[in-house]
Amino acid sequence: MQKLYTLNKLINPSGEKDVYKQCFQDNFERLHRYAFTLLQDNEEARDVVQQAFVKLWQKREEVSLEVAGRAYLYTTVQRDCLNIFRNKKVKRSYANAVLATHKEDYVEERAENREINNRIHAAIDALPPRCREVFCKSRFEEKKYAEIAEELNISVKTVEVQMGKALKIMREQLADLITITVIIIAYFK
Amino acid sequence: MSIHQNIEIDITMLTRYLAGEATPEEAMAVDDWLADDTNSKEFARLQQAWQLLPGNRVHHAPSPDVVWKDLSGALEEDSKPVNGRSLLIRYAMAAVISGVLLTAGLFAYVHITTEKDPVWQQALTDGTSSGVRKGQLADSSAVVINRNSSLQYAADYGQHDRKVLLQGEGYFDVIADKGKPFIVQAGMLKIMVLGTSFNVKEDSLSNRTIVTVATGKVKLYTAERELVVSAGQTGVYDQVTGTLTGISTLDQNSFSYVTRDFFFQDMPLPEICRHLENAFAVKIILDNAQLSQCSMSAHFKDRDVTYIMDIIAATLDVTYTMQDNTIHINGNGCN
The missing domain is CATH 3.55.50.30 (Phage tail protein beta-alpha-beta fold)
Structure with a gap:
């Protein structure tokens, strides 16, 4: 729910920073998750979100924390992430090329997870063809919905629906793996 | 009250979110939806299924306390905003003048009293004033003139300096030439740069002229006053009182008609x-x-x-x- 910071500010008009801190505590983790969805990188997401809060502080005279602070943060995070994403694109296609030439090492490194990987790949293979094609382009080639739509000559809406369908099937197929993965993640944290 | 409560949260929306396709409005709607415990458990399962793919990265938020410490440090160094009257100014901002500098320019001091009125010649005429016009001046500086606006250049443009006279709104991408300052005259206000790009618009409704600077610096001056506006800042000229005011931010929409x-x-x-x-x-x-x-x-x-x-x-x-x-x-x- 959108919080209203007004009352706080009225009681303590000089407590601008308290209001700001509250705004940070309410929004930091959500914004970080949002930034992560856009960047797929925890460190970069942290930098972008922290920078957005710095900008909000600099603009506090004109962006009212109470009214527009949250929308400002989300919008700033999205814009900055998309800029970084675009710039990374060139580097990433290079990285993919490198990865392709070292594919054997890559597979070897992950051998201990082979059992799980087989299950996941089986689940992906079991997706309906169109659904699988869209899903793989998104997850493995890290393509945006709009790019996938253009490549496959379908609408973005169709991509959205196919992606939702794919995730729903994957979750059901791999329900037992989900808890396992949680344990693995917890272990390596 | 924001409008995002109309956004429906279903599997398609949540997948969009995980795939990094959510707009800020949608992300806010998802986060509001997640405030509910049942929803957040459902989301956790979807997120895990999403992250299951081999080699795929897993979201892990850093501790807010640690980040807050860093952030507080960064804020201490931050200076106070130049001016607090920004609400009114912001309202007028998009409608008036904006200036961008693509390269940082030096500026020379020019005595206003010694300036003579140049002979002006019309630039970029296409017989109508209904469209946005693009073109180049003699030194290859690029200009974009908005609808219902006109641009004139001095007959001696490029000899000692580069003077142009603007009515309405214009965007300038100026070729650097330290010896020949580029001066835009908009009513009583002049804006001087040595090599830069910027956008100018006069607004008769608010009687303000606003210069927005993205990078570098410009100097605004009138017969009585002058103001240096740096990257990320906005300079406001009040056409009635003749005052110049600096504010510490800029409005990106100032350049929308060009970009x-x-x-x-x-x-x-x-x-x-x-x-x-x-x-x-x-x-x-x-x-x-x-x-x-x-x-x-x-x-x-x-x-x-x-x-x-x-x-x-x-x-x-x-x-x-x-x-x-x-x-x-x-x-x-x-x-």
């Missing part, structure tokens, strides 16, 4: 309409006064006005008609 790049942040519909009217040759009329209560956040890049109107209509749940460059917006308004 076709619009940033609407929780922006009221009437203000959105003004930006669109400025950038496209359209007139937008709200058929219902209630509609001015609506606001939305969006980012449009290189989209035509029809596309933008479609998105606005879908977001705010309103309808519109377009005929002969006049757009009527219809609907029940927002609350």
Whole structure:
């Protein structure tokens, strides 16, 4: 729910920073998750979100924390992430090329997870063809919905629906793996 | 109250979110939806399924306390805003002058009293004033002149300096030449740079002239006053009182008519309409006064006005008609 910071500010008009801190505590983790969805990188997401809060502080005279602070943060995070994403694109296609030439090492490194990987790949293979094609382009080639739509000559809406369908099937197929993965993640944290 | 509560959270929406496709409005709606415990458990399962793929990265938020410490440190170094009267100014900003510097320029001090009025010659005429015109000046500096605006250049342009006279709104990308300052005259206000790009617009409604600087520096000056405006700042000239005021931010929408790049942040519909009217040759009329209560956040890049109107209509749940460059917006308004 959108919080209203007004009352706080009225009681303590000089407590601008308290209001700001509250705004940070309410929004930091959500914004970080949002930034992560856009960047797929925890460190970069942290930098972008922290920078957005710095900008909000600099603009506090004109962006009212109470009214527009949250929308400002989300919008700033999205814009900055998309800029970084675009710039990374060139580097990433290079990285993919490198990865392709070292594919054997890559597979070897992950051998201990082979059992799980087989299950996941089986689940992906079991997706309906169109659904699988869209899903793989998104997850493995890290393509945006709009790019996938253009490549496959379908609408973005169709991509959205196919992606939702794919995730729903994957979750059901791999329900037992989900808890396992949680344990693995917890272990390596 | 924001409008994102109308966004429906289903599997398609959540997948969009995980795939990094969610707009800020949608992300906020998802986060509001996650406040519910059942929803957040459902989301955790989806997120795990999403992250299961081999080699895929897993989201892990750093501790807010650690980040807050860093952030507090960064804020201590931050200086106070230049000026607090920004609400009014912001309102006028998009409509008036904006200036961008692409390369940092030095500026020379020029004594106003010694300046003579040059002989002006018309630039970039196409017989009409109805379209946005682009072109180059003698030194290859690029200019874009908005609709209903005109640009003249001095007969001795490029000899000792490069003077142009602007009425309305114009964007300049100036070739660097330290010896020959580039001076835009807009009414009584002059803006001097040595090698830069910027946008100028006079607004007769608010009687203000605003210069917005993205990078580098410009100097604004009148017969009595001068003001240096640096990157990320805005200079405001009040045409009535003659005062110059600096504020510490800029409005990216100042350049929208050149860049076709619009940033609407929780922006009221009437203000959105003004930006669109400025950038496209359209007139937008709200058929219902209630509609001015609506606001939305969006980012449009290189989209035509029809596309933008479609998105606005879908977001705010309103309808519109377009005929002969006049757009009527219809609907029940927002609350």
